[in-house]
Amino acid sequence: MTASDGTARERWIGLALLAPALAVVTVFFVAPLAMSAIVAFRRKDGVLTLEHFAKSFDLYTTDLLFTLAIVLLSTLLIGLVAIAIAGYLTLGENPRAVSILRWLYRWPLFIPFVVAGQVMRTFLAKNGMLNHVLIGSGLIEPLSAQSLLDWRGIVIAFVWKQAPFVTLLLAGAMASLESQHIEAARNLGARRLRVLIDIVLPQVRGTLLVGLVLSFVTMLSVLSVPLMINPNSPTMVTVDVAYRINTFGDYAVANALCLLSLVLAAGGAWFYLQHAVGKVEKT
């Protein structure tokens, strides 16, 4: 058998193994999404048009930018929190503190977005537990207590929910690193922060990016958290989509907004293809 025969055979086997998974995604998501795209580009009489996109930009440019800003900020914070926790789990010297942290950080992982939204709605409200604790501990005056149920609430809920997921991936990647380099640097007197930034992080960069891209696109499409915490304008695109459908039955603009949201997600996908997928191949 020649080498090219082998490769061709491998391709067919690979395709056959992938077929069931691809079929599920194609039939139950890609095809319906294509139907959505068609609706977004068509007038009622069937003529192709861009008017739904014009209307979307007209009404919702602020919300599109608001969505992008919130999701980018959340992604950044998730990355920082995940690096801090995973870094301490890998380099921490107090075994008890490490095991407590390991037990603590995972809890929100198993909380659905809709529950996270409900939990934060009561926790961050003006009369919520956070303000009670801050007032009780004398950190703020009762009169200066304010509700966090705006963009800050959405960001807090997203970070609370998604940071453990990225941490889980990142701590796993860090744990599988060769410990010799780390030991050597420590023995030469390098500080832990230096070791984390110079030695550990460059080696787990791919995993971090995969986790962040997954979080980025997931947050873009979550409806429940913005709906429960901050449904008033400016809000996230998912809330607008639900509003177009429930109030006006306006599927055309709703679908146009979906495609615009997909364009934002494509930015994350591009990043993933540029920086992360190669790393995955090599590991």
Next chain:
Amino acid sequence: MSAQSLRAGLPSPLRTLLRAVVLALFAFAIFGPLLNLLLWAFAERWYFPNKLPLEFGLTFWYRVFQPRGNALASLGTSIWIALLTVALSLAVAIPAGYALARLKLPWRGAILLLFLLPQAVPNLPVYVNIAQVFYQIGLNGTILGVVLVHASHGLVLAVWIASAAFASVDASLEEASRNLGASPWTCASMGGNYQIASITALLLLIPSIGFMLVVERFLKADVLAMVGR
């Protein structure tokens, strides 16, 4: 400055205290919101400016679990759907993960991204189209239909993790055992043994995602009824 001299600068009891304070704050950040939920679930009367509920009780729990409430039945259905989704996801994701990790495939990055797509789009309008497709093929209102849609969302994690699990098993180990006469099937299961941790992660993640999606469905009708009012 060396690490030793820096750490010597901070006395050990102070460092212990600092560590305890940071851990306590972190614990509050994680459990504070959940504790809040717990308090609300058992509160009978709670109004401003009281920091804690005035009365605790089970009134609302009786209401949730009263026979007409159907909550238990819904919970049962949710768990059943989640279990079926896990089974289906694993069944299609493991061969796909193997192919993506071990075989030379064209468009590998694009295929991996395709599985990400269902996570990346606001779902509401797409579900309307899915409902249309389901009506045509008679899947509307069936458990199987719900499972298939959940699976299409969960597959990104299932496939990505399965692929990573296979990629991290040293392929030369399998080759060696093939040379020693082991069947391909034994090799596949050996790959599994080396990756118990990864599969455990998969088993833990898929249900949580499935659970998330199921509960979203569970509450969706109520939530949607409030939209725009």
